[in-house]
Amino acid sequence: MRTLLVLALTACATEDLVAPTVDDDPRLPALDINGTRLHVDIRGPDGAPAIIFLHGGPGGDFRYALELGDATAPGALVADHRLVFWDQRGSGLSRRHDRGDISIDHYFADLVALVDAVSPDRPVVLVGHSWGGAYAAWYLAHHPDRVRGAVLIDPQALTHSLYVEAGTAADFELFGEWLTDPLWQRTIISPDDHARADFLLASLELYRIPRFHNDIIAPLFRPGAVVFRDLAFRWFEDTPYDFTPGLADFPRPITILAGTDDEVLGYDFQKKQLPLFRDATLVPLPGDGHNDPVGVSARRTIELVRAYLDEVEP
């Protein structure tokens, strides 16, 4: 009994297993918009034109893409642009939300508010990876006057039929550890609050995803379990979504970068998405898996984004 009492008094909180969010740690840079508080990290000179990076997921965060902000890289983007990294609603170090506050409409409204907040007077360049690429495509289709240009890196399928065609990133193995470990762990640490659910999901994200063929496992701040479940898992699976209305009317050129090793959203798949745009160029990234362009190959990506900026910016 005495041992149990000591344990009850000294036990750690499961919150200690995951990084504090902007609500837990006021020192984190944050932006309050649209009824939420976002973790935002802006790099580059004040007053410079903005490049907004949109990370993958939904449910991921921007940590894996920080190499894009490398000030020492040839053609460094942060030399003459403000590179805006932000964790999308409910994920990374941004505020956690329960189910009612996580929806695709919230996400759309967040991006509109974010662009207005960080660049109220001039259009922005969007750089979106994976889900962030589709997110960027939705924005430029609906707010073309607010976008100077866009670089989409292995963008998520822009319609549900293409999503089905792309298939899953995992090879299904009933007895594979990547599946059995997360299934088993639920009875030891159950996903009954945000911290525990995020911790469980983080341990799942440390497995190599077979068909993405990433060179390394990407670092992350904190996966958003509610976002992952309600958007990445259920919404994409169940909703006959279509991000293409208005896309072909976007008047300026865009660039799609695609890893040749990514079996799901890589170069071969992006050939199918290319005709959805009026003026898009598809650039293969030899040897890159899904996350590599914003991680281990970020320097090459920076140079390609720089070449694109030279084309679209006056």
Add this chain to the structure above:
Amino acid sequence: MRLAVIAICVASTAHATPLAPAADERIVYGELAFDGAPSTTIGFVAGVPRAGERLTLAWWTDATWVAGDLDIEDNRLRVGAGIDAFRTGRVRVRGGLAAASRATANTGYRARAVSTELHLDASVVVRRWAFQLETALEQTWATYVEPSSTYRELVYANAEAGWHAMTARTTRVGLAAGVRLGDVELVARAGWQDTGTIEFLPAVYASLGLDYRF
């Protein structure tokens, strides 16, 4: 005697409380289950002779490990006891309590939890067949969590190893059916399993078991 044996066999797989063997009976059982993950269980049930035929007190123990890649680091050890709360004709209501230790090791962390399981099952026996409605509540009380170096490097550097209180609660409601073939019993069970409000994996369990009495 025969009713008791069938009831034991129905109840003796991983999710229910093995109950009420006759005074001189011993039972071994094995099970392949989808208990969260695909898993294998072997166990042993024994009646308590002094309790008598009517009381049908039994103790049991079993070991479970995750079947994926023979992952014995993901395991569970249990010991428990059960007793008839109500018994009339072919219908029995049984309660049971078990202490369990669960462990897991994955790329993110290692953990071992101490938990208790409370069972309440109602069964009916019709000739060689037995059917059971089963409920269970498993509560972890203390869990030692040790984040891996990979987790600290790639996710959260300040994650520390330590004890955590009440990290999981699992509730189960399901149905089981068993058929006796000589000394052997085949048992199938399936049901709903809830592990949390932010669950995104299937909330089900299912198993196929084989019991032998001697």
